[in-house]
Amino acid sequence: MSQTTIKTSGLTRSYGDICALKPIDLSVPEGEWLSVMGHSGSGKSTLMNLVGGLDRPSAGSLHVGGQDLSSLSEDGLARFRREYVGIIFQQHHLVPYLSALENVMLSQYFHSVPDEAEARHALERVGLGHRLQNRPGELSGGEQQRVCIARAIINSPKLLLGDEPTGNLDHKSTLMVMELLKELRAEERFTVVMVTHNEEVAAWGDRTIYLADGVLVREERTRP
Amino acid sequence: MLIRILKNSFLKRPKPVLLVLLSITMGAAVATAFLGIAGEVSHKMALELRSYGANILLEPTALEGGGFLREDDLPKIKTVFWKYNITGFTPYLFGVADLNAAGRRERSVVTGTWFSKELQVPGEESTEQGIKGMAPWWDLKGRWPEAADEAILGAALARRLKLDQGSEVAATVRGTVQRLKVCGVVTTGGFEEEQLFAPLVTVQQLLGQQGKVSRVLVSALTVPMDDFGRKDPSTMTKDEYEKWYCTAYVTSVAKNVEEVMSGSRAKPIWQIASAEGALLTKLNAVMLLLTLLALGASATAVSTSLMASMAERSPEIALMKAMGADRFQVSAIFLGEVLIISVVGGFVGYLIGNQLAALISHTVFNSSIASPLWLIPMAIGSAFLVACAGSIAPLRRALLIEPVRVLKG
Incomplete structure (x- = not known):
């Protein structure tokens, strides 16, 4: 954990008169698992979107993987997302008319070249080797989330973002997904930023920061 | 993917x-x-527009032919490059004769023409040529002449001479007399109503101009004129001339016809050609x-x-x-x-x-x-x-x- 993956200074995001994220200074070392907690509207998703290059800051500096995201063009940000970031959404957001395998390959297609064997392997790693040709509508919530994880890691991202990835899952599926993420992180050594409002899920991280009304109010280290 | x-x-x-x-x-x-x-x-x-009149006029040049075209050359019109675009043509021979009908006399224009002549050109299908096909708007009371001694009269001339279908009229030119039976009276709305129309061969004999015609009206399918079509062919390069010649402009079709009719000059009838274009x-x-x-x-x-x-x-x-x-x-x-x-x-x-x-x-x-x-x-x-x-x-x-x-x- 020597290098810094995320470095923000005075990072702010406003929507008109509403300040969703007040100036925030944050540093996330390479390989760290950072949990972001807060109530609804606290600014945690805003922070994740900025870090993932899905949104642009209103003020302050934002460096991820050594790149100043504020200076990147639209296509530059797109390139950053496909080459550096993997995202797991709460609502999975899988393409409904593609199979599990094709959903994973779609991510490869945007990154470089689709490789069916590699995509198949990624799904096998998340325990879905037997559900390759099933479409999202034919999968359970937990299975869909595992497809989402396979899609997020297929391009070996340096940064994995999770936006309430277990928010729609039952307790058993949540544990399964978190175990899976832990294993993958141990193998891939990516940095994790996980937004959650679940203390139990947050506890899987190395460090947790707490946001309230767009302000970083507290942080605590959950692991040494 | x-x-x-x-x-x-x-x-x-x-x-x-x-x-x-x-x-x-x-x-x-x-x-x-x-x-x-x-x-x-x-x-x-x-094709519809072609029924509103000819769009090319073929006249004798001043120097050649003594002011006449040769009837023998007419079939050649259906052999030219643009022969399939030529929907019809009619020869005319004009002269002035003294007309005498039951004691009423008048000096008038006598026109020899083809009414509906079957034209057989070697290697081509036979076609009907003449005024019947070329001027469908003529309102004929009676019938078209079929024999050499039959004629039709313009309505105005017929009124003055008090002639109608079945009447007879004598045409005299320099002592030569030709008796003609009136088989029809035609209303055209134009100068033709002052004329007598008889078969070409009859008028040739009457005028002593055997084998000769004064002018030919040609009806041809053409494309609308554009800037290139309006260019003077004499200023064109070889390639331009070929392109012009191979496009059915009224000018190029006229030139085409002119080439086979010895001693002729072909001119587009611009009021027809322009309106049509x-x-x-x-x-x-x-x-x-x-x-x-x-x-x-x-x-x-x-x-x-x-x-x-x-x-x-x-x-x-x-x-x-x-x-x-x-x-x-x-x-x-x-x-x-x-x-x-x-x-x-x-x-x-x-x-x-x-x-x-x-x-x-x-x-x-x-x-x-x-x-x-x-x-x-x-x-x-x-x-x-x-x-x-x-x-x-x-x-x-x-x-x-x-x-x-x-x-x-």
Whole structure:
């Protein structure tokens, strides 16, 4: 954990008169698992979107993987997302008319070249080797989330973002997904930023920061 | 992967795809039908216009022929390069004779002509040439002359001489007398009403000008004049001259006819040729405009359908962008869909348009028509253009989708 993956200074995001994220200074070392907690509207998703290059800051500096995201063009940000970031959404957001395998390959297609064997392997790693040709509508919530994880890691991202990835899952599926993420992180050594409002899920991280009304109010280290 | 995406997109979302396909197909069908019958309409209209009079006048040059053309040369008119464009011609020989009918005398113009002469040219099908086919607007009371001693009279002349069908009239020129039976009285609304018309050979004998004609009126199918057609051929390069000669301008057809008629000078009758050209140009412009309007309407329908489809697919587009798809990759997926739909829609549109053109042609002109094969790429190309034009706004909207707003939980 020597290098810094995320470095923000005075990072702010406003929507008109509403300040969703007040100036925030944050540093996330390479390989760290950072949990972001807060109530609804606290600014945690805003922070994740900025870090993932899905949104642009209103003020302050934002460096991820050594790149100043504020200076990147639209296509530059797109390139950053496909080459550096993997995202797991709460609502999975899988393409409904593609199979599990094709959903994973779609991510490869945007990154470089689709490789069916590699995509198949990624799904096998998340325990879905037997559900390759099933479409999202034919999968359970937990299975869909595992497809989402396979899609997020297929391009070996340096940064994995999770936006309430277990928010729609039952307790058993949540544990399964978190175990899976832990294993993958141990193998891939990516940095994790996980937004959650679940203390139990947050506890899987190395460090947790707490946001309230767009302000970083507290942080605590959950692991040494 | 793109093919997989497109295939699944089509199979799993048939309704919006069919809506776009229908819009494109209708546009391509209407365009095919209009373009398919445009040539037919122009041709039919040109034929119709030919019935309003000749558009080329063939006269003797001042120096050669002593002021006459040779009747022997006339069949050559149906042997020229543009022979199939020449729908008819009529020779005229003019003279002045003293007419005497039951004691009433008048000095009048006597015209020798062909009324309806069967012309047989070696190697060609026989044709009917003469004034009967060339001037269908003449209102004839009676019948056309069939024998050498029959004639028709202009209505004004007939009134003055108190002649009607069945009357006799004697025409005298320098002591030569020719007795003629009046078999018809013609009303033309023009100077012809002051003349007597008799078979060419009869008037040649009466005037002592055997084998000679004064002028020939030629009716030819021509294309509207443009800037190139108006150029002076003597200033053209060899290539330009060839192009001009091989285009059915009234000037080039006139030149063509002039070349086979010794001692002749062919002149376009500009009031006919110009009006005809202007009308055909306007007709073609209307057809083109209708085609463009149909394509525009189709593009609007495509745009509306795609807009609705795009709204439905915004989460998918947002996801693609969140995964790192850039503008080119997003555009490639949607333009790929549009390309495939265009090819299918263009081809189906061609087939439907072909039938539509045949129906219109049969209903309006009572003739059959088959759209040319070049309309297939044309239909597909226009379908693609329509689809692209209709995709601009939806694609622009797709590219402006912000993943953050669409994908937020």
